[in-house]
Amino acid sequence: MNDKRMVMNDKGMTMKSKEMAVNDKGMAVKNKEMAINSKGGHAEESESFIRLKHVKKLYYPGTKREIAALKGIDLDIEKGEIFGVIGYSGAGKSTLIRLINALEKPTDGEVWVGGVNMATLTGDALRRKRMKIGMIFQHFNLLWSRTALENVLFPLELAGWPRARATQRARELLDIVSLSHRKDAYPARLSGGEKQRVGIARALANEPDLLLSDEATSALDPKTTDDILELLLSINRTLGITIVLITHEMRVIEKICDRVAVLDEGVIKEVGRVRDVFAKPQSAIAKRFVAEALDAEDVLMRETARGPVSEPATDRLLTSSGETRRWRLIFVGEVAERPVITELIRQHAVEINILRGEIKRLKDTPFGTLTVEVSGRLEDIQKARRYLEQTGVIIEPPGEE
Numbered sequence: 001m002n003d004k005r006m007v008m009n010d011k012g013m014t015m016k017s018k019e020m021a022v023n024d025k026g027m028a029v030k031n032k033e034m035a036i037n038s039k040g041g042h043a044e045e046s047e048s049f050i051r052l053k054h055v056k057k058l059y060y061p062g063t064k065r066e067i068a069a070l071k072g073i074d075l076d077i078e079k080g081e082i083f084g085v086i087g088y089s090g091a092g093k094s095t096l097i098r099l100i101n102a103l104e105k106p107t108d109g110e111v112w113v114g115g116v117n118m119a120t121l122t123g124d125a126l127r128r129k130r131m132k133i134g135m136i137f138q139h140f141n142l143l144w145s146r147t148a149l150e151n152v153l154f155p156l157e158l159a160g161w162p163r164a165r166a167t168q169r170a171r172e173l174l175d176i177v178s179l180s181h182r183k184d185a186y187p188a189r190l191s192g193g194e195k196q197r198v199g200i201a202r203a204l205a206n207e208p209d210l211l212l213s214d215e216a217t218s219a220l221d222p223k224t225t226d227d228i229l230e231l232l233l234s235i236n237r238t239l240g241i242t243i244v245l246i247t248h249e250m251r252v253i254e255k256i257c258d259r260v261a262v263l264d265e266g267v268i269k270e271v272g273r274v275r276d277v278f279a280k281p282q283s284a285i286a287k288r289f290v291a292e293a294l295d296a297e298d299v300l301m302r303e304t305a306r307g308p309v310s311e312p313a314t315d316r317l318l319t320s321s322g323e324t325r326r327w328r329l330i331f332v333g334e335v336a337e338r339p340v341i342t343e344l345i346r347q348h349a350v351e352i353n354i355l356r357g358e359i360k361r362l363k364d365t366p367f368g369t370l371t372v373e374v375s376g377r378l379e380d381i382q383k384a385r386r387y388l389e390q391t392g393v394i395i396e397p398p399g400e401e
């Protein structure tokens with residue numbers, strides 16, 4: 001039925017023929033055609049794949065029980081991105097995701113997906129649009145009386161696929177999620193990770209261009225979480241599907257997301273590239289999330305680390321003209337892989353005492369932090385700071401000595 005719009009790739013997966021261009025920031029460049037929708041709904045030349053304009057969501061509006069779940073959200077998500085929304089329980093994350101697939105309607109504001117204002121869709125047009133938005137959940141939401149294969153068949157049956165073609169497609173989907181060998185198992189016999197793979201295969205059944213994930217890894221152990229995140233990343237890359245995922249865990253964000261929005265009490269407090277939010281979180285809540293993901297002491301220390309450190313962690317004697325500063329050095333990207341500290345010591349008359357350090361990857365970007373004490377004459381410390389800043393290291397606290 002969808003043959004005209006599909007091609008087979010060399011892995012035997014069905015995918016859309018229009019490939020995504022990728023820009024230098026690693027984000028897929030939006031496809032202009034996306035904004036034009038001829039299948040119902042009012043179309044416009046929308047800038048972004050998903051656009052929320054001043055979205056408010058009240059539950060029980062006008063009553064004593066009124067809850068403001070979302071308080072005026074403006075958000076743009078680009079085609080091909082993996083976009084994360086992080087927030088604590090009750091922040092409004094699930095509400096946000098239910099607005100994107102029109103399971104909920106905003107009390108105020110507009111939700112646009114693929115150039116279509118979701119509020120203008122009804123009946124068949126709404127049903128068709130929703131079919132193009134896959135969804136995965138924390139508790140998988142599988143049908144317990146159906147095997148893995150039959151669970152994946154379910155959305156194809158609803159879409160009216162002929163049995164033979166649907167079965168073939170369901171098998172391909174189980175292959176994409178590496179679960180062919182478990183196709184006849186019932187959910188009760190599957191591990192959490194396997195159940196989520198079935199959930200993902202089912203979500204991909206109708207060739208969505210958008211996949212929404214509501215805490216899809218929250219019920220899984222860390223290793224299985226990593227495997228599922230790898231799978232989502234590969235789906236994003238090979239099938240070009242935009243992914244919006246919500247989570248309360250920074251480790252999910254750092255592993256696969258391009259950008260992140262930090263949601264708190266129905267308000268987006270901060271939005272940006274993951275590497276930028278890690279390097280320089282602006283809001284108190286983003287600082288807290290980053291602190292949790294790195295080292296609480298380190299990030300929270302940034303606020304107070306100005307001035308001489310009263311108790312150097314070493315027992316070396318300082319000369320009367322000597323000064324000590326405690327800095328947190330942040331290395332983002334290529335600079336994280338260079339021997340900056342070695343060069344610093346070679347070229348400058350300062351002593352470096354390393355208190356702690358950590359290096360990790362934010363998706364494809366190396367990211368390191370190093371907490372150091374720098375001792376020496378004030379002018380040498382100042383020169384050391386200039387050298388580090390010139391090489392692209394971010395120093396906390398910022399500013400002159």
Ligand SMILES: Nc1ncnc2c1ncn2[C@@H]1O[C@H](COP(=O)(O)OP(=O)(O)OP(=O)(O)O)[C@@H](O)[C@H]1O
Nearest residue numbers: 059067069087088089090091092093094095096248
């Ligand atoms: N269907 C609903 N009816 C009434 N209130 C709701 C409904 N859904 C959510 N809320 C309320 O809206 C607020 C935001 O809830 P939401 O489920 O979006 O948060 P969340 O960030 O997904 O939280 P969690 O991490 O616990 O899943 C909460 O105060 C919640 O009680």
Ligand SMILES: [Mg+2]
Nearest residue numbers: 093094095214
């Ligand atoms: Mg939720």
